[in-house]
Amino acid sequence: MAPSPTHRNAVAAVAICLAALMFGLEISSVPAVLPTVEKLLHTGFSGAQWIMNAYTIACTTVLMASGTLADRYGRKRMLLLSVVAFGITSLACGLARDASVLIASRFLQGMSGGAMVICQIAALSHQFQEGPARSRAFAAWGIIFGVGLGFGPMIGSAIAVWLDWTWVFLIQVPLSLVTLALIAWSVDESRDPEARHLDLAGIVSMSLAVFGLTYFITQGPSLGLHHPLVLIALFGATACFAAFLYVEKNHAHPMFDFSVFRIRPFSGALYGSMGMNFSFWPFMIYLPIYFQSVLGYGVVTSGLALLAYTLPTLVIPPLAEKLTVRYQPRAVIPAGLFTIGLGFFVMPLHGLAALLTGCVLAGIGLGMTNTPVSNTTTGSAPTARAGMASGIDMSARLITLAINIALMGFLLIEGILAYLKRAIPGAADASALRDTANQIAAGNLSSYGAPAHDALVQGFHWVMLYGGIGAWVLAAASFVTFGSKPQKTASLSRCATDSGNGA
Template sequence: MSSATSRNILALIGVCLASLLFGLEISSVPVVLSKLKDVLGADFRDLQWIMNAYTIACTTVLMATGTLADRFGRKRVMAITTITFGVASLLCGLSSSAGALIAARFLQGLAGGAMFTCSVAVLSHQFQDGKARGRAFVAWSVISGIGLGFGPAIGGLIVALADWQWVFLVHVPLAMIALLFIGAGVTESRDPEAGQLDLAGIITLSLAVFGFSYLITQDGELGGGLRMAIGLASLLAFGAFLWAERVSSHPMFDFSVFRIRPFSGAIMGGIGMNFSYWPFIIYLPIYFSSGLGYDATTTGTLLLAYTIPFMLMPPMAEFIRARFGARVAIPLGLLTLGVGFLAMRVGAGAEAASWKTLLPGTLIAGVGIGLTNSPTTNTTTGSVSADRAGMASGIDISARLITLAINIAVFGLLLVKGIHAYLEAALGTSIDESQLRAAAERIAGGDLSALASHVTGATPSTTLAHDALVHGFGWLMLYGGLGAIVLAMLSFTIFGSGTVRQEAARPCTDTP
């Protein structure tokens, strides 16, 4: 084996490990959220921010990382971000309060998003031969998918065998191992003509995403005037972002690509997946644990039914795309995803609801996400010229993560509103409105004892809280299902009457 081949293998191992870490931090953490409620005293909003801090941070660095890596060296930037990810994971595991964990998660998201972006650039340069590059990206995609697909089970197993901290601490030695392989295998590369950072675009977009997420997440705590002020500031930040991208000589987003119908139709696929499937995985463990009474290990195992089809369906998805075009493949995937959510709602509403009644819906939703993901990625990059593929991929991933961040907040708001509506109908005026709102938030976080001091009579308070929780989750499943179906129709319409067939698929990512 030649030295170049050996270096390429070492580089591939290091990059794949880094991408595995990125995926695990998205899908393994939801399983331990209920544990964090007890050990850190985290309330429902804290739990939302523990997840969303990571996602929002990722969006702030995606487009900037490519420029920094091109200018200062792709190997150097990836090594720095891998070290930072390990340090941030250590800080997460050592956190003694919800606030400290949220701050550490934000740092972890900054490093994770940058690390993930660097991995694409490193592999593209490291493997110059087309066939070798294709094989490398297939291996990278599979490992990334394992991180996302098996994350819930891995998180549940860790909680069963050790303390919750190890869900984060396990990434420290893994990051060190990845760093060793990156150092030994990756060849340094730069772009002498690298563009300048679009600081105005980065700052305004980050402020807009954070503002909208904060507005939705903190809805119950904000007065009317403050709510209006934050909403207006977020809109102004987004308007400033649009203006900055129009006047910048090095914009993050070239909005002219949205005139390309296949690109815009495919973007609906990325938005649709993160409108329903990925934000719901944050809350589904609460339903399994508090709604159905399963422990963390069982919950993690059950979540495999939700995620495994995502890993198994790409070959079928690419066959459909090659045979019928992206105009059929992407809307079909979103439609299947929507049907899965509606089936979950039926299963959750069954009189003797259990994992068995929920299983058909979770499997169908997983099939839907698997049918949607790779055609979306391949179409967004394949519908533009080769020199704009990186920018198109950046817009695709950014659209996904921005939609994810906002919908994590929306799902939390809907869950609380659904529980609140059920309690209000059941209790009437027997409980003060502020206490009712507080109880709804506690129940949304899985605390079924929230009504113990407020309910008297034949119906136990835990039964009422349980029924309210199930009712709230019904709202989430309905929202996710109908939203995916609407976006499927919108995608089909945007594509137009022609079909899009990308026979030679580009390497795809398994980003949420």
């Protein structure tokens, strides 16, 4: 007997949620093993940044292309291909024994991960198009994504101690096989009949702009702002972004349909996408260093402490669903961003209790923001352009993430450097002092005495202040963009209803 549509939809939701779990685990478990990878592969602080940035930049490179290809050739087909690629590239990361090989493998893994997350959102949006079923599906997606994000640090820390750091990547291989089988059986195929062209010029120009800006931020301070490579990166990024804007304005079939920015819920939610990744997720890369090097925790204890930061992202989405029903995304998303910023302002206050309280507040804010953002961006665009809408949403997230991983690393080092200049007056060798700051930022304090600990604390305080200000600025931008009144058009009403039902 053929399975009922309800049964197939339930299995499809499980399959897509498993894909979300894989992506969430890959974001949050890897930072927990970075200190181990730094020591074993001798990557240094900059190398550790690039292990993360290679993934996020690669995700950004393929996001819009994946959305367009999914709309054109089929969301299920692209989802299946991306899961296969994610499993293979995860295996390559796990087998890497050299920093450069790992970074290259992470780039390929990021490309497949970016395609996978775009296709899963687009497939979910088509499989569950309206009503309570859509709300439940997006709520489940947000919760399972939160499970991956929330327990990733603890899983990564446990793997680093009891197994081997490579299993952070290898664990994705069997998960990919199970996910692949479930998607093949249950997910409906869908496509946009009007999506016929791939905007290659837009993809290349945007990807080069993000890469150039990230290179400028990460390498500029150490190479010097007048170094030819740094100047090329800066001017190249500017030129590529200008080219991207020109291409998208004049292309007959742009990957960025700028008309969607006139939809207030879409644009307001997009500030939510950027706000989450302006502060919360990039700080995840550095928080294990704080727990281990400032507070002196072991790897496993640090992973457990990180639950204060990530666990609220798992338990808050059901509450966010109820709040969205009552107050709509235009209130919940800015409030979530405000709470993230509040957490960052509380973190540097005196004592461990303040740090953990700030972590919990930031996690609550993310839990309030994440699923309303995803459902509002996809729900406010036409169903046929779900791939494009989710592509813009994830592009905003990952571009902001890649840039702010670099910016937070820059501020961390500059804060340390400022303290060292005060603590070691008359230090003549600026290059050696910066090398020392880089070593301290990586958590290597034992060779530099007591000032190293206080310098690292100051660097983290600079980063926390930056994260709080950024989240609050974007909360204000989101609030103003949404406007004070619900939108009246049919497409916007559907968005408000879907989001209000809790996705």
